[in-house]
Amino acid sequence: MDVLERADDRQGVVHMEVGEPDFSLPAAAADAAVAAVRGGDDDYTSSRGTAGLRDAISDYYDETYGVDVPPSRILVTPGSSAGLLLAMLALVDPGDDVVLTDPYYACYPNFVRQAGGNIVTTKLDPRTGFAPDIQGFENAVSRDTAAMLVNSPANPTGAVLSDSELGELAALSRRTDTPIISDEVYHGLTYDGDDHTVLEYTEDAIVLDGVSKRYAMTGYRVGWMVLPPGLVDPINRLAQNLVICAPAPSQAAAEAAIRADHGWLDDVRDQYRQRRDRLVDAADDWGLSMDYTPGGAYYLLLDVSDLPGDAFDVADVFLDAGVAMTPGPDFGSVAEDTLRASYATSTEQIELAIERISGLLEEDPTLAD
Secondary structure (H helix, E strand, O other): OHHHHHHHOOOOOEEOOOOOOOOOOOHHHHHHHHHHHHOOOOOOOOOOOOHHHHHHHHHHHHHHHOOOOOHHHEEEEOOHHHHHHHHHHHHOOOOOEEEEEEOOOOOHHHHHHHOOOEEEEEEOOHHHOOOOOHHHHHHHOOOOEEEEEEEOOOOOOOOOOOHHHHHHHHHHHHHHOOOEEEEOOOOOOEOOOOOOOHHHOOOOOEEEEEOOOOOOOHHHOOEEEEOOHHHHHHHHHHHHHHOOOOOHHHHHHHHHHHHOOOHHHHHHHHHHHHHHHHHHHHHHHHOOOOOOOOOEOOEEEEEOOOOOOOHHHHHHHHHHOOEEOEEHHHHOHHHOOEEEEEOOOOHHHHHHHHHHHHHHHHHOOOOOO
16 A cells, blocks of 8 residues: 555556456446436445345355355445454454464454454465465464464465365364355456355355455445354344445445356456466566466566565665555565565556566666666
8 A cells, every 4th residue: 555655646657556457347337336326225224235235146156156155144244354354353352363374465464463363374385386285274273273264366376275175174174163264355366267165165164255356346345244154143243333334336236246247257357367477477587487377366476585675675666667566575474575466457557567677677687776
């Protein structure tokens, strides 16, 4: 966010620091939002969400994964971040541990701390493409562990949990009586193979998802939680007190997006895949490659350990050249010497960023002052 604020103060910067899709949302979603506003649909909804949206989400799980998720287990939230906070407050007591992968989404530790919890990490290996390590989770879980938090496709690495790995994680959850919180907000943006939800292997997990990423609806602030039956009422009571409900017109738009023709998403995914491949090739040309290809989401980590200064210094130099990227340290110790580049921006902007960074490195390979 600091990089974004500084980039916004400059003209012509290529924004690769935030995960903001450059695509327009599905037309059906925009039409539904306008119709809701003009029709006066601006009152509170149930804290659980509208019946129509929860029905659409239930149908989505059946059609996409073959999983039966009744609407009664679905809680709509104002963005998936609100869902993550509710999950932490429900599961974590002060002093409890929450196991995260390292690298992790930068905000995860902050949600754990808000519940008074401690962060325990299992480190991922860049040499394996940051593939999630089930043995690492097993080693990290103890009697003090309140939850395991997983993210697939992952921010900031783009790594994807396979169906077998999800099955192993569910088995570990049952064996150790440790709940899983599965952040699946980048589902729909997997480039090789199908998405798999942890709900295919257990109904005891908390799943977080939403319309922000795959439908390019970040500002609509609609997410959802799929909850184990025993947590529906407790978490709904938290939602009633802390977040009230998601905006009614936004829920109408979300329902329309989920029910819309998914050919829209197929085209978007293909364009992201092309951008990914172009950026992976460029990273190799720059000598900043970590020798992996993200399987999903729209992020790539760049290795800047051989450039002068730390990741913040390199981010400043790139910003001066007109390209904004995110310094890696906020994503964990494994990402300390990296920059995260988002390819959610347009193809034209990515090409401009490649031109600028290539010119910068050709002019001064060491980036020395």
